[in-house]
Amino acid sequence: MKHDNDEKSNVASLGLWIYLMTDLVLFASLFATFIVLRQNTAGGPGGAEIFNMPYVLIETFALLFSSLMCGLALVTARFKRRTAMLTYLLLTILFGAIFLGMELAEFALMASEGHSWSESAFLSGYFTLVGTHGLHIAVGLLWASILFVRLLRRPLERNGLRKLGLFAIFWHFLEIVWIFIFSIVYLVGGTL
């Protein structure tokens, strides 16, 4: 019985991983699009004029912290510390929500200043790439919230642990994609 469960868990996590690899290719094509269209500002602002760098740094740390909390939730779950696990999962959702809120506020500010996706090819590429990542984060937050309710209502068993493990892979993956958005879009795109 235990063996069956382990195998189920391995197959599920490999399946999720294969999906994430295809997702990575999707992000790669959006990165390629952004890089190619980067200089085409059509008389509008470039990255250096509209990016608020300290703000983006705080955003980055919110997501990194959320990723760390998610990892700790998984560790505490493995060691049967249910209360700690629930706390860490709640912090994961909280910091993820802070990240998403900050990103949406940033988008809204740009749009209100007239710099929306329709202004230039550069901004189209920017909003598509960063927006797709934001959409993944939103789906992840929904996933984590449903998971939290489930884990809150049931004692910690193998199935719960497996589901939490799958979410953790997804969440760490999104943090890794953000490293490249932060580096390429904001650091390089915001200064050159």
Added chain:
Amino acid sequence: MKKADTYTKTVLTYCIGAVVSSLLTVIAYLVVVNGVIFEAVWVLAFVMTLAVVQLIAQLYFFLHITEGEKPRWRLHALWFSAAMILIIVVGSIWIMKNLDYNMGMSPEQMHKYMLEENKKGF
């Protein structure tokens, strides 16, 4: 997960991963924002190097990519995607740069032309 792994040790692994990631992020941020490096190519090379180091750190500390039984399917799939990504990204940049070079108009002429087209509306 091996039985010998203790709770503290595993928690520590995640914390080390977070500290390493924070340091790399802050270093890249400070160097670029303060304009320590002037040449565009070197800024790109520096930032990308730190990003790849952080990628490896997170794969190791957060996703434990090197753990588990062989064959390591996850790692194989990752290598395959890395190859695809390289083809898509490097290929796109290369082709578009060539297209730009082979176009009749210079970038300045093209820019002027696009602005005039823009004024006409859609």
